[in-house]
Amino acid sequence: MSEATVIKPDLQFVNEIIKGGGESLKKCYQCATCSVVCNVTPEGNPFPRKEMVLAQWGQKDKLLASPDVWLCHQCSDCTAYCPRGAKPGEVLNAIRKQSIKHVAMVPFFAKIATDWKLLPVLFAIPMVLFYFLMPYKNIDMVPLNGEGKMAYHLFMPVFPNIDVTFILTAIFAAASAFVGIKRLWNGMKAQAGEMQSSGSLTGDIVSSITTILGHTKFADCNVNRMRQWGHMLLFYAFAGLAIVTTWAIVYLYGNEFLHIPAFGPFHFGESPYPNDDPVKILALISSIAFAAGVVILLLNRIGKAGKAGMGSYFDWIFLTIVIGVGATGMLSWGLRLAEMKIGYWVYYFHLVFIWSLFAYAPYSKFAHLFYRTTAMVFAKYSGRDKK
Ligand code: SF4
Ligand code: SF4
Structure with a gap:
C-alpha cells in the first residue's frame, strides 16, 4: 500500500495571498493552461500551475523557497488565457510580496x-x-x-x-x-x-x-x-x-x-x-x-x-x-x-x-x-x- 502524505496548510498564508492581490486564487481548477502558455517557464519545470496548487494548499515554505515565483516576469499571458479567471500572474505577484516580507532584514x-x-x-x-x-x-x-x-x-x-x-x-x-x-x-x-x-x-x-x-x-x-x-x-x-x-x-x-x-x-x-x-x-x-x-x-x-x-x-x-x-x-x-x-x-x-x-x-x-x-x-x- 502506498504511504499517505499529510499536508499541513498554512491558512494565514493563504489569506495573506488573497488579501495581497491574489483574491482569485480559489477559482483555479488545475487545468494547466497557464503553464502551457507561459513562455518564460524553464523547459521541463513549468509554472505557474503548481504554484497555484501550492498556494491553495497553503504550502508557505515551498513557495517562499521557490525560484519559479521570482522567475515569473509578470507578463500576464497566463492571466489572459486562464479559463477560470484565476489570474495566476496576480497570484504569483502576491506570493512575491510574501517572499519579500519573509527575507526582510527589517x-x-x-x-x-x-x-x-x-x-x-x-x-x-x-x-x-x-x-x-x-x-x-x-x-x-x-x-x-x-x-x-x-x-x-x-x-x-x-x-x-x-x-x-x-x-x-x-x-x-x-x-x-x-x-x-x-x-x-x-x-x-x-x-x-x-x-x-x-x-x-x-x-x-x-x-x-x-x-x-x-x-x-x-x-x-x-x-x-x-x-x-x-x-x-x-x-x-x-x-x-x-x-x-x-x-x-x-x-x-x-x-x-x-x-x-x-x-x-x-x-x-x-x-x-x-x-x-x-x-x-x-x-x-x-x-x-x-x-x-x-x-x-x-x-x-x-x-x-x-x-x-x-x-x-x-x-x-x-x-x-x-x-x-x-x-x-x-x-x-x-x-x-x-x-x-x-x-x-x-x-x-x-x-x-x-x-x-x-x-x-x-x-x-x-x-x-x-x-x-x-x-x-x-x-x-x-x-x-x-x-
Ligand atoms: S490558474 Fe487558471 S489556467 Fe492555471 S491551472 Fe488554474 S484554472 Fe487553469
Ligand atoms: S505572468 Fe508569470 S507565470 Fe504568467 S505567463 Fe507571465 S511569466 Fe509566466
Missing part, C-alpha cells in the same frame, strides 16, 4: 512598504527627516546664489545634509538587499536538495545579467509586449540617472578637494550646471526615457487591465513613487529656471520620493531587481533552467 520596513494602511507612515518618515534637515523652514529666507538666482543647494546643502543622508540610506538598502538575497538563496538551496550544479557561478551571474540588460525574457511575452519597452526605458533611465548622480558628485568634490577647474564642456564645481554640460544632457535624455517608460507602463497596465489584471497596491505604490521621483524632478527643474520659489517645496518632495525609492527598494516591488536576478542565477546554477 520586517517593519517590509510591512510599511506593502500594507496600504501604513501608507501615511511610509511617507511620514522621509517627510519628517527632510523637514528637520532643511536649514530654512521659511522658503522666503533661502538666499540666492552669487548670480542672484535660486539654487537648490542653498535650500538643502549637499554636504552634509544630502550626502550623509543618502550615503547612510544606500548602506541600509545595500545591507537589506544583501541579507534578503542571502536568505532567498539559502532557502532555495535547502529546498532544492541535491543539485546538478552548473559549476560556474560567475558564468551564471554574467549570463543572467546579460539576459536582464537585453530584456530578452520580456520578449517571450505575448499579451504585454509593450511592457518590454516600458520596462527597458525605465531600467536604462535609472542607470542614466545613477551615472548623473555620480557625475555630479565628481564635479562637486573634484573641484572642492582636488581643485579641478571647469574645462571644455565639463563644469566642475557646484550645481546648477549649464544646459550644454554633458551631465545635463545625459540627465535630460534619462528623464525623457524615464517619462516615456512610465507612460508606456501606465497605459499598458490600464489598457490591458481586462486581460492582465489591474495590479494591486503593491504595484501601484511602487509606480506612484517612481512617478513622484520623475514628476517632482522635472517640475523642480522647471520652477528653478522660472525662478519660482515654490520650487523649493517641490524639490523637498523630490528628495522625499527619492529617499522612499531607495530606502524601501529591498522591501517594495523594486526588490524584484535583486530577487529575480538571484532566482535567475540560481535556476541556471542548480541546473533547473537549461535554456
Whole structure:
C-alpha cells in the first residue's frame, strides 16, 4: 500500500495571498493552461500551475523557497488565457510580496512598504527627516546664489545634509538587499536538495545579467509586449540617472578637494550646471526615457487591465513613487529656471520620493531587481533552467 502524505496548510498564508492581490486564487481548477502558455517557464519545470496548487494548499515554505515565483516576469499571458479567471500572474505577484516580507532584514520596513494602511507612515518618515534637515523652514529666507538666482543647494546643502543622508540610506538598502538575497538563496538551496550544479557561478551571474540588460525574457511575452519597452526605458533611465548622480558628485568634490577647474564642456564645481554640460544632457535624455517608460507602463497596465489584471497596491505604490521621483524632478527643474520659489517645496518632495525609492527598494516591488536576478542565477546554477 502506498504511504499517505499529510499536508499541513498554512491558512494565514493563504489569506495573506488573497488579501495581497491574489483574491482569485480559489477559482483555479488545475487545468494547466497557464503553464502551457507561459513562455518564460524553464523547459521541463513549468509554472505557474503548481504554484497555484501550492498556494491553495497553503504550502508557505515551498513557495517562499521557490525560484519559479521570482522567475515569473509578470507578463500576464497566463492571466489572459486562464479559463477560470484565476489570474495566476496576480497570484504569483502576491506570493512575491510574501517572499519579500519573509527575507526582510527589517520586517517593519517590509510591512510599511506593502500594507496600504501604513501608507501615511511610509511617507511620514522621509517627510519628517527632510523637514528637520532643511536649514530654512521659511522658503522666503533661502538666499540666492552669487548670480542672484535660486539654487537648490542653498535650500538643502549637499554636504552634509544630502550626502550623509543618502550615503547612510544606500548602506541600509545595500545591507537589506544583501541579507534578503542571502536568505532567498539559502532557502532555495535547502529546498532544492541535491543539485546538478552548473559549476560556474560567475558564468551564471554574467549570463543572467546579460539576459536582464537585453530584456530578452520580456520578449517571450505575448499579451504585454509593450511592457518590454516600458520596462527597458525605465531600467536604462535609472542607470542614466545613477551615472548623473555620480557625475555630479565628481564635479562637486573634484573641484572642492582636488581643485579641478571647469574645462571644455565639463563644469566642475557646484550645481546648477549649464544646459550644454554633458551631465545635463545625459540627465535630460534619462528623464525623457524615464517619462516615456512610465507612460508606456501606465497605459499598458490600464489598457490591458481586462486581460492582465489591474495590479494591486503593491504595484501601484511602487509606480506612484517612481512617478513622484520623475514628476517632482522635472517640475523642480522647471520652477528653478522660472525662478519660482515654490520650487523649493517641490524639490523637498523630490528628495522625499527619492529617499522612499531607495530606502524601501529591498522591501517594495523594486526588490524584484535583486530577487529575480538571484532566482535567475540560481535556476541556471542548480541546473533547473537549461535554456
Ligand atoms: S490558474 Fe487558471 S489556467 Fe492555471 S491551472 Fe488554474 S484554472 Fe487553469
Ligand atoms: S505572468 Fe507571465 S511569466 Fe508569470 S507565470 Fe504568467 S505567463 Fe509566466
